[in-house]
Amino acid sequence: MRRSGLARVTSAATHLQVFAIAGISAVLLIRTYLASTGYPRLGGGDLHVAHVLWGGLLMATGLVVTLTFLGQGARMGAALLGGAGFGTFADEVGKFVTTSNDYFYRPAAGIIYVTFAALVMLAQWLKARTAYTGTERTANAMNTALAGTISGLTAEQRRNAIRLVQDSGDPLDAATVRLLGMVPPKEAVGRVRLWVSGAVAWLERLIRHPAMVVVAVAYLVVRAPLPLVGLVLENSYDRPTLMGEPERGAVIGLATSAAVTVVLCLVGAAMLGFSRHDRLTAFQILNLAILADILFGQVFAFIVNQFSAVPGLLADLLVLLVISARIRQLRYQEPENRPG
Numbered sequence: 001m002r003r004s005g006l007a008r009v010t011s012a013a014t015h016l017q018v019f020a021i022a023g024i025s026a027v028l029l030i031r032t033y034l035a036s037t038g039y040p041r042l043g044g045g046d047l048h049v050a051h052v053l054w055g056g057l058l059m060a061t062g063l064v065v066t067l068t069f070l071g072q073g074a075r076m077g078a079a080l081l082g083g084a085g086f087g088t089f090a091d092e093v094g095k096f097v098t099t100s101n102d103y104f105y106r107p108a109a110g111i112i113y114v115t116f117a118a119l120v121m122l123a124q125w126l127k128a129r130t131a132y133t134g135t136e137r138t139a140n141a142m143n144t145a146l147a148g149t150i151s152g153l154t155a156e157q158r159r160n161a162i163r164l165v166q167d168s169g170d171p172l173d174a175a176t177v178r179l180l181g182m183v184p185p186k187e188a189v190g191r192v193r194l195w196v197s198g199a200v201a202w203l204e205r206l207i208r209h210p211a212m213v214v215v216a217v218a219y220l221v222v223r224a225p226l227p228l229v230g231l232v233l234e235n236s237y238d239r240p241t242l243m244g245e246p247e248r249g250a251v252i253g254l255a256t257s258a259a260v261t262v263v264l265c266l267v268g269a270a271m272l273g274f275s276r277h278d279r280l281t282a283f284q285i286l287n288l289a290i291l292a293d294i295l296f297g298q299v300f301a302f303i304v305n306q307f308s309a310v311p312g313l314l315a316d317l318l319v320l321l322v323i324s325a326r327i328r329q330l331r332y333q334e335p336e337n338r339p340g
């Protein structure tokens with residue numbers, strides 16, 4: 001078996017998502033705090049301690065944690081610290097892309113959004129790539145056993161690790177299975193883990209409810225043309241900003257993305273209304289519409305509307321969860337509905 005120098009961690013997608021969520025939360029908390037306190041300066045005279053320095057300190061702390069401690073707890077803690085630090089650092093991007101060190105540089109919101117959107121997309125891509133090599137399977141199973149010696153293993157953790165290496169025919173994998181069987185069980189599941197598991201289960205039930213599907217489709221059809229309506233009525237954006245640079249380009253980009261989203265929404269909704277036999281394709285088109293808005297439209301929305309675009313993004317993400325769940329359900333049912 002060929003051994004490579006690098007091996008992917010099966011939990012990489014989860015840790016990247018935590019990193020991104022911590023970073024996004026840091027940006028929003030900092031912006032909210034600074035706006036509510038009148039943007040105070042930390043320091044006096046010519047001294048100003050920018051919070052980008054605190055971001056660097058948090059990222060360094062996260063790195064030190066991963067270099068010092070073993071186990072999944074240390075890796076998760078590093079993801080939280082590193083993500084919060086990266087968000088604190090990224091919040092001041094406007095100062096580093098302008099000659100005037102302008103924290104309020106309007107495209108900075110779009111730059112921050114693109115950065116974290118890329119992180120989330122990377123996490124989703126890693127989650128979809130499940131074809132691990134034999135070396136990676138062995139290494140991850142051993143890593144689970146290592147973590148178990150620190151805090152014990154739940155039945156699910158032990159089962160998933162054994163599934164990675166069982167019946168491979170490799171003596172090392174057989175020894176790993178025996179090692180996993182010797183690791184003591186986790187005595188109790190923490191309250192936080194129970195709360196998170198319960199919240200996730202509740203969210204999954206919610207997004208699979210038929211009423212949520214109706215609400216999601218209605219939201220898409222109504223919300224998609226709003227940027228175009230706002231431009232026509234000149235009520236959604238301030239006129240001097242609309243005519244200025246670089247926001248004029250952002251507004252044009254927002255309008256173009258909105259037009260594409262509207263067309264896709266209308267096609268998908270029409271297929272749902274008039275065709276009962278190709279609902280999977282209809283929902284896939286609606287899924288493409290919401291992805292177009294999230295990946296392109298929201299970039300320009302953050303430049304034009306700044307961080308007031310956050311509620312719209314959260315609504316888009318919820319709709320994406322609902323439609324994606326419906327697509328998975330239809331794909332699961334599809335073989336049963338085929339004749340013969």
